[in-house]
Amino acid sequence: MAWMAWTLPTAIFFCTIACLLVLFTVLAIKYPETPRMGVLRIETTRGDRLFITLLGSAFINLAWLGLVSAPQWGALIVCLVYAAAVFRWV
Incomplete structure (x- = not known):
C-alpha cells in the first residue's frame, strides 16, 4: 500500500x-435501539446520528480547508461540537 x-x-x-x-x-x-424524533422531524437511531455526524464532519473539514487559514485542529473542535449537537438534538 x-x-x-x-x-x-x-x-x-x-x-x-x-x-x-x-x-x-x-x-x-x-x-x-429505539428511534426518536428530533429537530429534523425524522426518526433517527444512534447509527443514523453517527452517519449524519460523519457526513457533516467531512463537509466541515472541507470547508475549513477551503475557507480558513487556521490549523486543522480548529475544524476538529468544530466537528466535536457538531457531533455533540447532533447526538443531543437530532
Whole structure:
C-alpha cells in the first residue's frame, strides 16, 4: 500500500472510524435501539446520528480547508461540537 499516504493522522482517522463502527454495533446488540424524533422531524437511531455526524464532519473539514487559514485542529473542535449537537438534538 505504498501508493497511499499512510501517515499517523490518517491511520488514527481510519482506526477511529473502525472503532466507532464496532462500538455502535456492540451497543445495538446489547441495548436495542429505539428511534426518536428530533429537530429534523425524522426518526433517527444512534447509527443514523453517527452517519449524519460523519457526513457533516467531512463537509466541515472541507470547508475549513477551503475557507480558513487556521490549523486543522480548529475544524476538529468544530466537528466535536457538531457531533455533540447532533447526538443531543437530532
